Amino acid sequence: MIRSEVLKNLIPIISDQLVVSNIGLPSQELHMLDDQPSNFYMLGTMGLASSIGLGLALAQSAPVIAIDGDGSILTNLGTLPTIANNTADNFILLIIDNGSYGSTGDQPTYAGLKTSLAKVAEACGCDNVVECSAEDTPAAVKAALDGKKMTIIVSKCESGNIKVPVIDMDAPVIRDRFMREVARRNA
Amino acid sequence: MSINQKIVADLINNKIEFVTTVPCKQLAGVIDEIDAAKSIYHIPSNKEDEGMGLCAGAYMGGKRSAIIMQNTAIGVTINTLVTLIQYYNIPLPMLISYRGELGEPVACQVEMAVHTKALLAQLNIPTYHFHHPDDVHELDSILKYSFMGKKPVAILTDASFWQGA
Numbered sequence: 548m549i550r551s552e553v554l555k556n557l558i559p560i561i562s563d564q565l566v567v568s569n570i571g572l573p574s575q576e577l578h579m580l581d582d583q584p585s586n587f588y589m590l591g592t593m594g595l596a597s598s599i600g601l602g603l604a605l606a607q608s609a610p611v612i613a614i615d616g617d618g619s620i621l622t623n624l625g626t627l628p629t630i631a632n633n634t635a636d637n638f639i640l641l642i643i644d645n646g647s648y649g650s651t652g653d654q655p656t657y658a659g660l661k662t663s664l665a666k667v668a669e670a671c672g673c674d675n676v677v678e679c680s681a682e683d684t685p686a687a688v689k690a691a692l693d694g695k696k697m698t699i700i701v702s703k704c705e706s707g708n709i710k711v712p713v714i715d716m717d718a719p720v721i722r723d724r725f726m727r728e729v730a731r732r733n734a
Numbered sequence: 735m736s737i738n739q740k741i742v743a744d745l746i747n748n749k750i751e752f753v754t755t756v757p758c759k760q761l762a763g764v765i766d767e768i769d770a771a772k773s774i775y776h777i778p779s780n781k782e783d784e785g786m787g788l789c790a791g792a793y794m795g796g797k798r799s800a801i802i803m804q805n806t807a808i809g810v811t812i813n814t815l816v817t818l819i820q821y822y823n824i825p826l827p828m829l830i831s832y833r834g835e836l837g838e839p840v841a842c843q844v845e846m847a848v849h850t851k852a853l854l855a856q857l858n859i860p861t862y863h864f865h866h867p868d869d870v871h872e873l874d875s876i877l878k879y880s881f882m883g884k885k886p887v888a889i890l891t892d893a894s895f896w897q898g899a
């Protein structure tokens with residue numbers, strides 16, 4: 548199962564949640580599958596989905612799911628100690644770990660070789676770290692939402708991509724639409 | 735009121751409730767004041783681009799945010815400033831320790847200092863240079879300007895500013 552299939556299976560669980568999605572294909576796939584005001588699409592800035600998601604979770608009370616990739620987490624590995632030490636029980640970091648830089652041609656990442664991101668997260672002090680298969684990912688996200696504890700989920704899936712259109716929404720439109728939705732949920 | 739207290743009072747008066755910091759010796763006092771401020775959530779970050787991601791998220795969650803960092807971070811954060819903060823029209827006051835200026839004891843700091851204003855100018859980031867302690871009185875207007883225009887602004891604070899404080 549590849550990332551786009553994991554996302555497709557997740558839609559019933561995450562469609563009504565605030566979602567911050569990673570640069571490149573993950574955002575494009577989410578946009579194609581289920582465009583929503585509750586989705587914040589990153590159009591640039593590799594590595595910061597988890598940081599944006601944590602900042603958002605700390606600033607308001609609605610649940611936040613940041614969908615990140617193994618390559619992006621490796622780019623911003625300092626995010627894991629920050630997450631571990633700033634508990635936001637409305638925050639779920641879902642790392643779709645396909646062991647490759649999918650948006651740039653499936654070059655292998657170290658997470659697909661010897662490095663375990665779940666063990667790194669635990670070593671950084673993250674309390675609730677779940678590693679699961681691609682197939683079990685919707686259930687893991689549902690359990691994390693129901694558990695109301697800050698959770699890091701590492702979803703191990705295969706590398707591979709489908710053809711998806713680029714997002715042609717303007718960045719301030721994405722941001723403004725998302726902020727209005729966040730405000731509505733906190734009203 | 736000390737200059738550190740004045741800076742933090744201006745942040746609070748402008749409803750800034752989320753501040754991320756990467757430390758610098760010159761900024762130690764103001765970081766202590768941030769830490770002590772009850773209305774501000776202080777979240778130290780490991781790298782300044784990470785900090786800008788945290789600030790962007792907090793802003794979208796309804797909390798005004800700011801970053802405190804050294805000028806060396808301009809070199810670290812150009813991509814984030816351009817493709818996140820500027821591209822999405824996110825306001826971000828950046829209180830920056832301007833190392834490598836007059837009075838600097840560490841030669842390496844000069845290497846980044848000579849590029850700092852040129853880089854900020856290239857990025858079209860409104861830039862203010864606090865050299866004399868009295869310059870702090872402009873901070874309130876600069877913060878308002880950043881949130882009004884939804885843009886990052888740079889406040890460069892040099893050694894003379896801090897030594898005179």
